[in-house]
Amino acid sequence: MRVAGAPISWGVCEVPGWGHQMAPSRVLAEMRELGLAATELGPRGFLPADPRERDALLARDGLALAGAFVPALLHEPGHDPLPEVVRAMDALPGGAVLVLAAATGRDGYDQRPEPDAAAWAALLDRLDAVALLAADRGRLATLHPHVGTVVERRAEVERVLDGSAIPLCLDTGHLMVGGTDPVALARSAADRIGHVHLKDVDAALAQRVLTGDLGYTEAVAGGMYRPLGRGDVDIAEIVSTLEAAGYGGWYVMEQDTVLTAEPAPGAGPRDDVRRSLAFLAEATR
Template sequence: MRIAGAPISWGVCEVPGWGHQMEPGRVLAEMRALGLAATELGPDGFLPGGARERDELLASHALGLVGAFVPIVLHDPAFDPVPVIDRALDGIGGVLVLAAATGLDGYDERPVLDTKAWSTLLANLDAITARAAARGRLVTLHPHVGTVVERRDEVERVLGGCSVPLCLDTGHLLVGGTDPVWLARFAAPRIAHVHLKDVDVGLAQQVLKGDVTYTNAVKDGLYRPLGDGDIDIPGIIRTLEDAGYEGWWVMEQDTVLTDEPAEGAGPYDDVRRSLDFLSRVAR
């Protein structure tokens, strides 16, 4: 298994006011100490903006760059996402993981799209997929809580209405009302990137019903170390591997930190437990 990390597991997030933001030196050092082979980029400003400086920093921790999560508005007919996409393709190696952003800060509210907005979204996804492929690059769409592609009917509309590959995020799918085991079985040929999370189903249902905001649910422990939640992680891995999946498995347990954790505690311990679980699954 090609296992990578993500800064969000250490509480590093693009959302303003998300929580305490750890410095990249410690995050990267802990990733490498845990045996991770690579990382996603993280939010703007976390790693150096220049490709050479960024790659040198990653190399100093013996880490590769697997790709980047890029939230971008794709449904607005008045906004052209291509310049943003081109800059991302020029500056970022690996998989471009798109989220269909709402244009609002955070993930606690979102608009309902009309027919024109949906047509724009699907057309943009097809155009971006083709643009990336022409450059030998891979783009995926990440169904994500608080974006315009969150719920099961929206995921199905994307699958039926355009050709973009998917990033299967086990946690965001479940919180949005899509069974990730079902999606792994139903749409395996479309899945080109995977974020592994485990989830407290009780909290997920509260978010889905609108009883608690997504941000507060994350603070309350929505995401659990792999094996400690309610998702059939081994079943998803087996299904995708049997279907020929050869991409990365990115460890992600989104967390909100209130302060700097002690050495070996907090995110480090949670990711360690998840990796121990994956090791047992692999055996």
């Protein structure tokens, strides 16, 4: 299995005020101890900005860089996001996936505006432009449907699939929270999946977020994301469907969490990641 980790599983997040932020030295060491092969980049400032320093730090723990989550303002007609996106793309090593999110321009993921037709036209055009720029550089760019962004709900995911050619990052958790069945999407659009984030989800909490009864950040802090096999997403079916369709990319373990303090040595989020890895190994035999 091509299994990577993500700093958000250790509570490291780009959202201001998200919670306690663990140091990269501990997060990367725990990834290595768990046997993960790679990590995603994490938020700005988590790893060194200089690619040589970053790659040396990752090499110390035997980790490749699987991808980078890059929120970008893609839908505003008067704003050109391409220079910023290209800089982020060019800073990645070969093989690392650019994982775009269609940011709203607001901090956090608890509220979002409804874009109009002009904004949607700009978004779809820019998604195709990014995909082409990536291909010209021998790279892969994907769009991550994500709660609190312009592309969150099922109709919006379908609009991207119908109106652009960019591959998707299939995030099993964000899709479910946004009202998309991740198993059905894996089956119907396997040829459009360029990157995968594996999350399990408490469906009851996800439904409360979908209906607006509960804020996203509050739901994450309340344990909406579960270790694999302990929620309501059929992770094994998703992986087997994608493997049968020829998917050859990373499976990134993500159980987003909010920490209030530094975990004691040998404790903390690593235990949930270990449980997820054990489930994934058993489920994919």
